Amino acid sequence: MDNEKRSIYFKKVEEEPFARLLGIRLVDVNDGYALCEMKYTDEMDNLYQNAHGGAIFSLIDEAFEVSSNSHDRIAVALNMNITYMRPPKKGSILKAESKEINRTRRTASYNITVTDEENLIATCQALVYIKDQEIPFLRET
Secondary structure, three states: OOHHHHHHHHHHHHHOHHHHHHOOEEEEEEOOEEEEEEEOOHHHEOOOOOEOHHHHHHHHHHHHHHHHOOOOEEEEEEEEEEEEOOOOOOOOEEEEEEEEEEEOOOEEEEEEEEEOOOOEEEEEEEEEEEEEEEOHHHHOO
16 A cells, blocks of 8 residues: 555544544554554443443444455445453553455455453454445545
């Protein structure tokens, strides 16, 4: 992936309202790959003062979204299967790393892991459908 395209993805994630709401930041992107991070804050707690599964899912989904849409065609999620391993420690930096493991003309599969500074927090297997449409914000450059 060239540097101009990488810069566009960094800018788009920085501007995305939901990512901003949760403080999700893109750390790295390449073809079929993305690394995102987020600080686990009190606002992300569930009823038991642990990280809400939805917050962890959102971090996974952001990395998945970027990695699966890194090939110039719109990709939409078909399935995501998440396994939560353990709750992260309050204040920890959570990192979601999405790696493409298979790609055909119409679908692609990804493995996504979430870690904190010490532990594996969650894993995800995900599948996208690849549309014929180009990604609009890449055409604007």
